[in-house]
Amino acid sequence: MAVGDIIVPYCHAKLYKRIGKINMIKKIYASYDEQIIRVYQAFSNEIADEALKLGYLGNKFRLNRMTWIKPSFLWMMYRSGWATKEKQERVLAFDIKIEGFREMLQSVVLSNYDETIYGNCEIWKKMKEKSEVICQWDPDRNISLEPLDRRAIQLGIRGEMVYKYVNTWTVKITDITNTAYKIKYLYDIKRTDEIELPIEKEFSLSDKEKFILGIKER
Numbered sequence: 001m002a003v004g005d006i007i008v009p010y011c012h013a014k015l016y017k018r019i020g021k022i023n024m025i026k027k028i029y030a031s032y033d034e035q036i037i038r039v040y041q042a043f044s045n046e047i048a049d050e051a052l053k054l055g056y057l058g059n060k061f062r063l064n065r066m067t068w069i070k071p072s073f074l075w076m077m078y079r080s081g082w083a084t085k086e087k088q089e090r091v092l093a094f095d096i097k098i099e100g101f102r103e104m105l106q107s108v109v110l111s112n113y114d115e116t117i118y119g120n121c122e123i124w125k126k127m128k129e130k131s132e133v134i135c136q137w138d139p140d141r142n143i144s145l146e147p148l149d150r151r152a153i154q155l156g157i158r159g160e161m162v163y164k165y166v167n168t169w170t171v172k173i174t175d176i177t178n179t180a181y182k183i184k185y186l187y188d189i190k191r192t193d194e195i196e197l198p199i200e201k202e203f204s205l206s207d208k209e210k211f212i213l214g215i216k217e218r
Helices: 010-017 045-054 073-080 098-105 121-130 160-169 177-188 207-212
Strands: 036-043 067-069 090-097 133-141 147-157 170-175
Touching: 036 045, 036 067, 036 073, 036 098, 045 090, 045 170, 067 160, 073 090, 073 133, 073 177, 090 098, 090 160, 090 177, 098 133, 098 147, 098 160, 098 207, 147 160, 160 170
Parallel strands: none
Antiparallel strands: 036 090, 067 147, 090 170, 133 147
16 A cells, blocks of 8 residues: 555445446336336246246245345346346236335335445444345436436345245236337337337335435435
């Protein structure tokens, strides 16, 4: 280490790397009604076939691992490469109970340190290690899968939250892989006027939920 070098604390290192994007708007856009909200996950054919047959994620899905759910359709398309990436060949839509989704939101620990929420880096790290819900905000995507100037949420769930998600909160599972293929095909041949994307609207959050999620009003 040279004289004059600045030592950046661990918790702030990622913050400095993100400083150019830190003010991007954070909002949850999703397809939902008063009772149900739709989230997306991508799986291998084996896991997807079993889930569709049973109506819930079966034994081929490992309950003891963290799994990530995404309300944004186009972010799911970006993540899965329009359902072409290895072990992400099938995109499933999970219609889950609103109360379950809100329970997850209210149990969140952010993936990145926020001093205004946690106050202390060590406290945040311990909370993150124990938390059953991790929230990560990533740039949302447009139809070209280019980043927008707002962030989309994805939730990593584990432990009891995964059990509830699979066995209590999931109402319906739909295979939307062919929908993804069709949209990508129409986009590639420049027939974009025929593309029908899922209707997503802003999900209303309480002040408490906004604070937990690190959403700061401008």
